[in-house]
Amino acid sequence: MAEIFLTPDSLITSKTDLNGKITYGNDDFVRFSGYSEEEFLYKPHNLIRHPDMPRIAFKLLWDTIKGGQEFFAFVKNLNKHQQAYWVFANVTPSYDSSGKIIGYYSVRRCPSKEGVKTLENVYKQLIEAEKRGGMEASLRALQEILRQVNMTYENLCIHLQKQGKVSGWYGV
Known part of the structure; x- marks a missing residue:
């Protein structure tokens, strides 16, 4: 399986709703995922999940962010063209004006x-x-x-x- 690499200035960002469906992806998300905005909007974020990722990592992610905390992890993704790419991810809850969690925001950078x-x-x-x-x-x-x-x-x-x-x- 081919692998691609983020550059030091890569900054992949995306937003999801409470169920993990993508509501926004920036240009780097499009570039590395290989999906157009039309292809990924309102699809589950696990669209780019690599089979080499253990399920426990995502359980920890969801338990943490649903609890209102931010989460950090190394994640191996798989793009539309079957190319793997690693990221260092930071996922945080997004809140409305009353302090209720309304979705999640993820920023991914070049991993060490x-x-x-x-x-x-x-x-x-x-x-x-x-x-x-x-x-x-x-x-x-x-x-x-x-x-x-x-x-x-x-x-x-x-x-x-x-x-x-x-x-x-x-x-x-």
Whole structure:
């Protein structure tokens, strides 16, 4: 499968409704996803989900943003032309004037190469756990990894984006 790479100045942004259907995508979203606005508007954001992404990562995402918190993660996407591309994603809730969540806003940047390398290995382990025992097994595997590094999932992702690796931890 072919892979494409974001440039340091890439800034992919999109908005979704409460159910994850795309309501906006910027020019970089169009460029990297390969979909025209007509093709992606009001479609589920998982339109670009890569099969190498563990389901537990998206469960954590939804649990976090529905709770009103922002979420950070390395995500491997798959565009319309079957080209993979990694992003460092930040997803935040959008609020109306009364403080009610009305949708979600996502900004994706060029990920650190070391972070991609590390999380690609982590995600492979989580997918294998999901194949053996479903989401519960994947969550247990992720919890063990996070215990080893003494970080939350988001903190691990932020650290890998900034530092490229976790000192003294050699991953999976």
